[in-house]
Amino acid sequence: MILAQAQTDLRLDANALDYVLVAFYFVLVLGIGYAARRSVSSSLDFLLSGRSMPAWVTGLAFISANLGALELIGMVANGAQYGIPTVHYYWIGAIPAMVFLALVMMPFYYGSKARSVPEFLFKRFNRTTQRVQAVIFALSSVLIAGVNLFALGLLLEALLGWSLIVAIPVAALIVLAYITLGGLSAAIYSEVLQFFVILALLIPLTIAGLNRVGGWSGLKELVTNSPGGAEQLSSWPGTSLTEIANPVLSVVGIVFGLGFVLSFGYWTTNFAEVQRALSAKSMSAAKRTPLIGAYPKALLPLVIIIPGIIAAVLVPQIQTLKAGGTTDVEYNNALSLLMKEVLPNGILGVAIAGLLAAFMAGMAANISSFNTVFTYDIWQDWVRPGKSDRYYLQVGRWITVIGCVLAVGTAFVASGSGNIMDYLQSLFSFFNAPLFAIFILGLFWKRMTGTSAWIGLLSGTAAAVLVNILVTTGVFPLSSQAGSFVGASAAFVVGVIVAIIISTVTTPKPASELGGLVWSLTSKEDRVHSSDGEDSGWYRSPAVLGGGVLVLTLVLYILFS
Amino acid sequence: MTNPEDLPGQGHSAPVSKTASSLFDLRTVIALLFGVYGIVLLILGLVSNTAADMQKTGGWDINRDTGIAMLVIAVLFVLWVRLRPVKAPTPEEIEAAGDAGGPPSH
Numbered sequence: 205m206i207l208a209q210a211q212t213d214l215r216l217d218a219n220a221l222d223y224v225l226v227a228f229y230f231v232l233v234l235g236i237g238y239a240a241r242r243s244v245s246s247s248l249d250f251l252l253s254g255r256s257m258p259a260w261v262t263g264l265a266f267i268s269a270n271l272g273a274l275e276l277i278g279m280v281a282n283g284a285q286y287g288i289p290t291v292h293y294y295w296i297g298a299i300p301a302m303v304f305l306a307l308v309m310m311p312f313y314y315g316s317k318a319r320s321v322p323e324f325l326f327k328r329f330n331r332t333t334q335r336v337q338a339v340i341f342a343l344s345s346v347l348i349a350g351v352n353l354f355a356l357g358l359l360l361e362a363l364l365g366w367s368l369i370v371a372i373p374v375a376a377l378i379v380l381a382y383i384t385l386g387g388l389s390a391a392i393y394s395e396v397l398q399f400f401v402i403l404a405l406l407i408p409l410t411i412a413g414l415n416r417v418g419g420w421s422g423l424k425e426l427v428t429n430s431p432g433g434a435e436q437l438s439s440w441p442g443t444s445l446t447e448i449a450n451p452v453l454s455v456v457g458i459v460f461g462l463g464f465v466l467s468f469g470y471w472t473t474n475f476a477e478v479q480r481a482l483s484a485k486s487m488s489a490a491k492r493t494p495l496i497g498a499y500p501k502a503l504l505p506l507v508i509i510i511p512g513i514i515a516a517v518l519v520p521q522i523q524t525l526k527a528g529g530t531t532d533v534e535y536n537n538a539l540s541l542l543m544k545e546v547l548p549n550g551i552l553g554v555a556i557a558g559l560l561a562a563f564m565a566g567m568a569a570n571i572s573s574f575n576t577v578f579t580y581d582i583w584q585d586w587v588r589p590g591k592s593d594r595y596y597l598q599v600g601r602w603i604t605v606i607g608c609v610l611a612v613g614t615a616f617v618a619s620g621s622g623n624i625m626d627y628l629q630s631l632f633s634f635f636n637a638p639l640f641a642i643f644i645l646g647l648f649w650k651r652m653t654g655t656s657a658w659i660g661l662l663s664g665t666a667a668a669v670l671v672n673i674l675v676t677t678g679v680f681p682l683s684s685q686a687g688s689f690v691g692a693s694a695a696f697v698v699g700v701i702v703a704i705i706i707s708t709v710t711t712p713k714p715a716s717e718l719g720g721l722v723w724s725l726t727s728k729e730d731r732v733h734s735s736d737g738e739d740s741g742w743y744r745s746p747a748v749l750g751g752g753v754l755v756l757t758l759v760l761y762i763l764f765s
Numbered sequence: 766m767t768n769p770e771d772l773p774g775q776g777h778s779a780p781v782s783k784t785a786s787s788l789f790d791l792r793t794v795i796a797l798l799f800g801v802y803g804i805v806l807l808i809l810g811l812v813s814n815t816a817a818d819m820q821k822t823g824g825w826d827i828n829r830d831t832g833i834a835m836l837v838i839a840v841l842f843v844l845w846v847r848l849r850p851v852k853a854p855t856p857e858e859i860e861a862a863g864d865a866g867g868p869p870s871h
Contacts, residue, residue, distance in 0.1 A: 221809070225802065232798055236791075261791060393791050400795055400838075404802070408831045415823035548818035550809040550828040554802055 214362045214537060216544055222553030229401060229557040233382055233564075236393045240386025247579065247596040248319075257389075259489035259744075261396055263496025266480040268395035270501075271402060272566025273559060274355055274628065276508065280542075281535035283512020284522055287427065287436025288764055290512070291505045295439075296463040298501050299757045301471035303750045306494040309472055310481060312647065314490040315720050319482065320573075321475040321639075322581040328646050328721045329713075330654030331585075336661055337639065338581035341475060342574055344635045346607060349570035350614025351628055356563035357615065363540060363556065372615050379568050380608040383575075384601055388483060391572040395480075398561040399500070405543075405558030406507035412546040413514035423510075426517040431527045436513070439764050465692050469640035470632060476573040488739035491746040498753040502760060515542040567611065575604045630672050633691035638664025641699030649707075650715060650722045656706035664699030668692065790850075796842035799835040807832030 257265075282290040318324035322341060326334035353372055360371035382390045417423045427436055441451035441458075471477060471494070481493035515538040516522050522538055524531040533541065543555050579600040584591075588599075618627065641664055642657045668691040674680045675687035682690060718725045742748055810829025819826070 221805070225805065228801060229798070232794060236794060393794070396791060397795060397798065400799070404799075404831070404835065408827055412822040412825060412827050415825050417823075546821050546823075548815075548821050548827065550806050551831055554806070554831075 214533075214540060214544075215365060216363050216540065216552060216556065217549070218364070218552060218556060219549050222549055222556060225550075225553030226557045226560065229397075229561065230378065232397065233394050233561075234378070234385075236397070237382030237385035237390040240389040240393060244387050244389070244597075247593050247600055257392060257483045257485060257489070259484055259492040259496055261392060262480045262484045262489065262493040264399045264500070265392040265395040266477060266493050267497035267500050268399040268402075268565055269476055269480060269569035270497075271399065271504070271562060272352060272569070273359065273562035274352065274566060276402070276559070276562050277355070277536055277539050279505075279508045280512040280515065280539040283509035284516040284538040285512075285526070285535045287432055287513055287516075288439050288509065289436070290509045291439050291760075291764060292458050292462055294501060294505045295757045295761055296458055297467040298471065299498055299753060300463060301467040302494040302498040302501065303754060304468065305472045305478075305481075306491045306498075306746055307750050309647070310491045310494070311487070312721060312726070313478060314482060314484070314487050315726075319580050320577050321473060321478060322577055323585070324721075325657065326581075326585070328718070329652075329657040333642075333654055333658040333661065334581055335586055336658040338577050338586075340635055340661075340665070341577050342582065344631055345476070345570045345574035345577070346610045347614050347618075347631060348628065349567050349574070349607065349611035350616075351618045352563060352566040352570065353611050353615035354618040356560070356567070357619075359540075359559060359563060363559075368619065372612055375564065375567075376608045376612050376615075379564050379571060380605060383568060383572055384604050387600070388479070388572050388576070391568045392480065392483065394561075394568065395565050398558075398565045401554070401558040401561050403507070405555040406504075406511065408551055409543065409547060409555065410507045410511050410514075413511055413518065413542060416518060416546055417514055423514060423517065427513060430517055430523070432516070439761060462689075465637060465640075465696050466632070466689065468644075469636040469692060469696070473636055473639045473643055475577065476569040479573050479576060486734060486739055488734055488744065488746065492744065492749060495746060495749040495753060498750075499756070502753060502757050505760075511542055512538055515539070515545075518542065519545055571604060571607045571611065574607045575600050578603045578607075629688035630668075630691065633668045633672070633688045633695060634665050637668060637692035637695035638662075638699040641696045642703055645700055645703055646722070648723050650718055650725055651707055651712050652703060653707045653710040653712045655710045656703040659706050660699045660703030663702040664695040667698035668695035670694075790846055792842045792846045796839045796846070798839075799842070800839035803832045803835030803839055805832070806835065 279290060279293065282293070313324060316324055316327050318327055320338075322334045322338040325337050353376055356375045357366075357368045357371040360366040360375070361368055366374075382394060386393075414420060414423060417426055424437060427433075430436075441454045477494075481490045484490040484493050516526055519538070519541045521531045521533040521541060522535070525533060525535065539559075543552065547555055579596055583599050583603075584596055638661050642652075642660045645660075646652050646657060671680070671691035671694050672687065675682050675691070680687065680690070715725055720726050806828045810826045810832055814826050814828065818828075
């Protein structure tokens with residue numbers, strides 16, 4: 205950075221009306237927390253919404269819990285840097301895994317009546333596996349909540365001029381207020397509201413941006429003549445994204461690396477996501493949850509990646525950055541710089557509300573899954589079993605408070621790390637990839653034993669941590685993005701191999717205890733869902749919804765090939 | 766903080782409650798949010814659409830049109846609530862839900 209250069213002003217020119225619009229959103233969110241509170245009468249109400257949510261609500265919450273601000277800012281940044289190839293994160297990296305979760309795994313999750321992913325592991329394997337996973341999950345949730353909170357603090361600091369010391373605790377307090385009041389219902393309802401507010405940010409932003417550059421054809425022309433070139437307008441082979449020069453290998457890397465290990469690992473085992481489906485009111489609604497989320501997920505790149513591409517040709521600082529010049533902005537600033545560039549007051553207030561909502565939803569999803577796992581898997585099944593339900597409801601509320609306090613602490617820890625996206629990616633490779641390995645093996649191989657599960661889990665995590673150390677110390681000459689992919693693959697392979705070896709020398713659970721938990725021991729009747737009453741109609745059929753979203757994705761790929 | 770005495774006492778096997786979804790209708794909240802946002806943006810777009818604002822969007826009255834779109838969404842949600850109101854669950858349905866989706870008994 206050249207010091208003589210004028211500092212880029214990232215602060216948005218929000219006026220009083222914009223703040224009123226932001227404040228109105230938060231009044232509604234806190235109102236939801238207050239109203240939801242009256243319906244909380246048991247720990248299941250508080251931690252799993254009483255398993256009573258309709259599918260459209262859980263489906264939108266499912267996608268919203270993932271549509272945190274890190275995702276939003278990161279993907280706009282990727283759009284600005286790489287262009288159209290960023291769509292792979294959505295179309296290969298999410299949709300197939302979401303369909304798989306809905307059609308193949310949900311019958312086991314929801315059907316087992318487990319209240320959390322660790323509890324499912326107890327049913328399939330043993331107590332030790334449950335406890336190992338519960339502790340790992342609690343740890344990773346608090347760390348990730350801290351990352352979200354830190355990013356929110358950065359946003360408040362950059363856009364509104366608040367200092368981090370003030371912004372982080374204030375944001376934590378608001379999240380705390382609505383979750384402690386209303387539990388998961390409040391978190392889920394707020395996520396649905398947040399989904400709509402984020403669209404109210406993204407859609408006008410995209411249209412106004414396109415208007416500025418002369419529509420889609422104008423944008424294509426500008427991109428072709430920009431440093432990225434026409435390559436940034438087609439999704440395949442995506443060599444710039446994968447950093448693999450050979451086009452064929454690049455495609456293989458995208459399909460297997462992004463599409464299989466990372467994406468299936470994330471979508472099928474991440475409890476912050478799965479919890480939304482577990483709160484659905486029937487098996488059919490639980491299956492439809494990831495599918496209803498998949499439709500917006502397939503369409504979101506149109507209003508996330510395209511604004512990123514527009515920012516790269518419209519915002520002078522990003523143009524300089526892309527041309528390799530010196531500037532004091534990063535790609536991560538693309539979203540807020542574009543908002544500053546094209547949104548006048550009024551809609552700007554709505555946009556700020558949407559951004560703040562996205563940050564809080566990310567943190568709320570972490571905290572609301574953390575309190576469930578802590579209350580059920582660590583406290584009720586391990587530390588203090590056999591108390592009344594009311595006691596566990598109180599534990600759930602208090603652990604929410606403690607989780608938020610810890611997140612404030614880990615937020616300041618995250619503020620010490622260099623690049624938060626890299627930090628987050630390596631956390632996923634540590635915790636999600638090994639879990640996915642033992643999950644898949646346990647689902648399809650009835651001989652797999654409990655001992656092998658937790659040892660496989662820990663070995664997988666150890667492998668990913670080792671790869672991470674080798675990459676950061678420079679022993680492996682890889683970029684951090686490629687490093688976390690190698691780490692996730694290593695965790696998966698080591699997890700599977702260790703679990704297979706240990707399974708052959710230990711005793712499996714008897715087949716009679718594995719009905720509904722292992723594919724081959726579950727009769728077809730136990731996997732089907734009801735199709736009458738509120739679950740009737742062809743448009744509510746999970747198979748039709750799943751096929752539909754795959755066709756939609758294919759059409760989108762053809763349009764942007 | 767929540768006062769524990771406010772809460773109805775729950776035994777070891779708390780019944781599955783259907784009230785969590787039927788207590789208030791999220792669709793009304795969405796309609797309220799977009800209704801208020803829509804009116805504010807529409808008025809703003811009609812009365813104070815400055816040349817500087819128009820320059821930002823490339824000559825598009827973004828507040829007016831977004832306001833109109835939000836009001837349309839608000840009306841659609843109100844219609845949805847009117848046409849398909851949330852039914853209070855009957856005792857039989859609560860019973861059935863308790864069998865189908867209840868917590869595992871410990």
